[in-house]
Amino acid sequence: MKPDIILADVLAKKHTFTLPLNYQHPIAEQIQIFARELCSLENKDKKLPYLVFFQGGPGFAAMRPASNSGWIRRALKEYRVLLLDQRGTGLSTPINHLSLKHLDPVAQADYLSHFRADNIVRDAEAIRAQLCPADKWAILGQSFGGFCVLHYLSAAPQGISEAYITGGIPSLTRSADDVYLATYQRVLAKNKQFFQRFHDAQHLATRLAKHLCEHEVYLATGEQLTVEMLQLLGINIGMEQGPESVYYLLEQALIDTASGVEVNPLFLNHFGQLLDYNTNPIFAMLHEAIYCQHSASQWAAHRVRKNFPAFNYQVGKALLFTGEMIYPWMFDQFSHLMPLKAAAEILAHKADWPALYNLEQLAKNRVPVAAAIYSEDMFVEMQYSLETAQQVGRLKYWLTSEYEHNGIRMDGERILDKLISLNRGQSLR
Known part of the structure; x- marks a missing residue:
């Protein structure tokens, strides 16, 4: 596939995947899932593992990078980065009032019920099967992306080499x-x-x-x-x-x-x-x-x-x-x-949402997980994050008051570098 953009020293490629709306009926309605692959020019001929980014939200597309900076700069030193437009966002069969107007309210609700973390992770695994079926990949989740990471660890840990979470460790059991x-x-x-x-x-x-x-x-x-x-x-x-x-x-x-x-x-x-x-x-x-x-x-x-x-x-x-x-x-x-x-x-009023987290699987998790927990976070209760951290095997966390919820956007290179060090047993700098 030819590159569509060259930024500074970053090569960008577009990927579009046709995947099931409902994985229980995989040959029925299909949707398009878009992902942008980034690689530094100096590494373009190297076989590097992927790092998949799960955006915050729900309902927001992955970032559109303009330069080799922030957390992407750190990631590209050793990964190919895959910026996933989660289903219904960005270029992934977008959802809005126009795209849903042909459906009645019951059908709209049924359609939207397939757009939580469980199906976002199913999409990711289907994409991995096409891009690198023999390899595991690393994952990074910001905010709601952290919910996706924990579901991924629950449902398909065999696809993950290491995981990172910033500002997004949810409670595994508490209600809304x-x-x-x-x-x-x-x-x-x-x-x-x-x-x-x-x-x-x-x-x-x-x-x-x-x-x-x-x-x-x-x-x-x-x-x-x-x-x-x-x-x-x-x-x-x-x-x-x-x-x-x-x-x-x-x-x-x-x-x-x-x-x-x-x-x-x-x-x-x-x-x-x-x-x-x-x-x-x-x-x-x-x-x-x-x-x-x-x-x-x-x-x-x-x-x-x-x-x-x-x-x-x-x-x-x-x-x-x-x-x-x-x-x-x-x-x-x-x-x-x-x-x-x-x-x-x-x-x-829908009460039959399936479970998102397998507590038994998470307790015996063997995938290295490093998380940044922001003590002053307005969006994610710190005590609930710490509670969850004790329920997930091999999860290490860095608790800091230095950043607000969107810290990775402001100082991403430093934050990701610290988490990579934490995951690999190195001292935090």
């Missing part, structure tokens, strides 16, 4: 309710840090929220901007450089005009760039399902929020941002989620 009871508290802590750091941010946020309660304001995409939507910006305050992005956006939110105070058009355009619900519907449709094993989520984040009334804004009160939570009202307010509302309801 347990997850949100813990993460809402982490979101409260991040709010406190944010408003202490930016001393006028609370004034800016509550002034904007009050304006939205008193005026109809519409985003550039045509949706009415509500206070609930505004609170969703909080998903960014748990990321490296995210608090700055939110603060600078709030600074420019309201402007004085001859007609009075108005919401800045610049704010209305940039607001959507910090949220992905319209463009990545799998994230909203299946986010709670990633925690479900033989149970239904029943809108867990929405129900658990009742235990944290501080998030319920009222005029005259302080505004708090929410985090990585999905709410049923989002399917009434985001234009590209509205056509999927009925399917989302079905998925929220």
Whole structure:
């Protein structure tokens, strides 16, 4: 296959694989899975093992690299890197309101039920059988990608030589309710840090929220901007450089005009760039399902929020941002989620999700696993990660307060180098 891109000193190749939608019926409907293979030019003629990257999400495509930098730079010293667009994302038979509009809600929900970690791993093993059937490969999972790694170790450890996880060790047994009871508290802590750091941010946020309660304001995409939507910006305050992005956006939110105070058009355009619900519907449709094993989520984040009334804004009160939570009202307010509302309801009440983790297999795991656990992570409860670490054989972890959830994006070369050293019994530098 000819290369399609040469970046700096990196050779990139495109791969497309035709695979079953439902592996229980492999000759029925097929989907396309896309992966981009990277190799350094100096290693292009060498037979190197693969390192497969599982992106965070669910519902986000693999990164589109622009240079040989970050964790990729470290990986390419000894691997060929395979950036997998998980099913339904990127160039892998993408899912959106248009691609699903020919199906009724029941059929939409049934179709989407095949897009969790179990089938993402089945895709990976099918791809391995085509690319390097005689060889094992290494895997790296960021955030939700860590869920995929642990399922891979449960279901097909024979295909893995070594595994790495960054910011994504889930509980193996806890419910979505347990997850949100813990993460809402982490979101409260991040709010406190944010408003202490930016001393006028609370004034800016509550002034904007009050304006939205008193005026109809519409985003550039045509949706009415509500206070609930505004609170969703909080998903960014748990990321490296995210608090700055939110603060600078709030600074420019309201402007004085001859007609009075108005919401800045610049704010209305940039607001959507910090949220992905319209463009990545799998994230909203299946986010709670990633925690479900033989149970239904029943809108867990929405129900658990009742235990944290501080998030319920009222005029005259302080505004708090929410985090990585999905709410049923989002399917009434985001234009590209509205056509999927009925399917989302079905998925929220689906109780027959299969188990994702084989506790017995994980306990006797022999694949070397190294994980970075971020103690200040807003998205993944540290205590649950440590709990899981004790349940997985040969899992070593590096616990650090240096990074937020997206640390691998900010300092990936150092993080991956530390994990490789940890997996191979070398001292951390």
